[in-house]
Amino acid sequence: MQKTARKYRSVVGPPGRPREFDMDTALDRAVRVFCERGYHATSISDLTVAMRLATGSVYKAFRDKHAVFLAAFERYAALRQEQTRSAAAQGANGRERLRNVLLSYVEHSQGTEGRRGCLVVGSAVELSAVDPVVAALVSARLETNEGFIAGLIREGQADGSIPRHVAADDTARLMICITQGLRVVGKARLSLDGKRLVAVAMKLLA
Amino acid sequence: MQKTARKYRSVVGPPGRPREFDMDTALDRAVRVFCERGYHATSISDLTVAMRLATGSVYKAFRDKHAVFLAAFERYAALRQEQTRSAAAQGANGRERLRNVLLSYVEHSQGTEGRRGCLVVGSAVELSAVDPVVAALVSARLETNEGFIAGLIREGQADGSIPRHVAADDTARLMICITQGLRVVGKARLSLDGKRLVAVAMKLLA
DNA sequence: GATAATAGGGAATGGTTGTTTCCGAATAAA
């Protein structure tokens, strides 16, 4: 149950590889593989190739494949959260911040990244039913995002850009469905017109 | 490329097992397994147990695991389509038919079935990127559903229950995102209040 | 009733997987 070491170079140690080596970089590469192939279809061999680490090195850094996945999941979630927050930050009021969040989701659901897929959605679909640990992580992520969106709605109501009668919690939950659905539809390569789609979605704030 | 035999008792044949045996029943059981475990995590052994067939029997009915999956997918899609259409049929006008469809989706995304998951969503997430055949089936299914929803919107506009200014195609695409997203959220065990969620979603038709 | 044909059952097969262990090479601190 050792916590997965984020700092890779040991503090006391004097060892092996001087090359600036960052576990986060390796994890980013693991994220890509897990995103496009999912958990079960990704072999240790796939991981070592992607992460550019030898088998032994992977098992020295992580207890097993599952631990690699959890670390990759948390890294992915942190990255996406940061992207979403900074997209929101561009907006002048609650309504615009929310629009920016939705637009950001549409963009991330398209093209290369859209085809690669979202690790949260992938984990929910592939593992939630059989892996309680992953299920808890996924639920926590969705609830955080939902809370963030509900917060933006309330901000908008406070600054006057969103009507008071909008039900913040229900609307936020529906918007979570939209964002997760976007990632599913994006995987199916259906084209997504951000401007038009978001324009329709903003009617939920009327 | 032989088409998967739906009628199981051979026409000419005289063989083995007289017991009334229906491949569709076996496929329904395969659907359940594929839904909750996904493709890669489902072994032939899992399938034989679920379908109550011996290994050899499965391979006599289907070329390989992939063929079982495709047959299960089509059976699932046909069943869900029928359920959705019949939910819509209850409505008196376009608007009510659409509400019924959304309500039906929320209900199917909850409880046991919600936790089991949707095979279309699961296939999109797990296989679309690596399996062109499945990808095509998934896209076709999404497009059919989107077309159905767009049709309901236009029906509503014709019968006066939905305003003319609603953009049918864009709204339909967003609603597809909602329905697929519901299945993702349902897997994560978040509670879904059908009435309230659908009430919010119906604002898209304002 | 005898025969032929065939579905189902299930053991056997060959390949791959995740995991662990080993040791040599490389490196930085003592």
Add this chain to the structure above:
DNA sequence: TTTATTCGGAAACAACCATTCCCTATTATC
């Protein structure tokens, strides 16, 4: 230099996978 440390990579392992093969049981036809 010595020592401690860690990465690399091959090798080994048991478990499991999808698939094949053969046998049995059964029935339609003769």
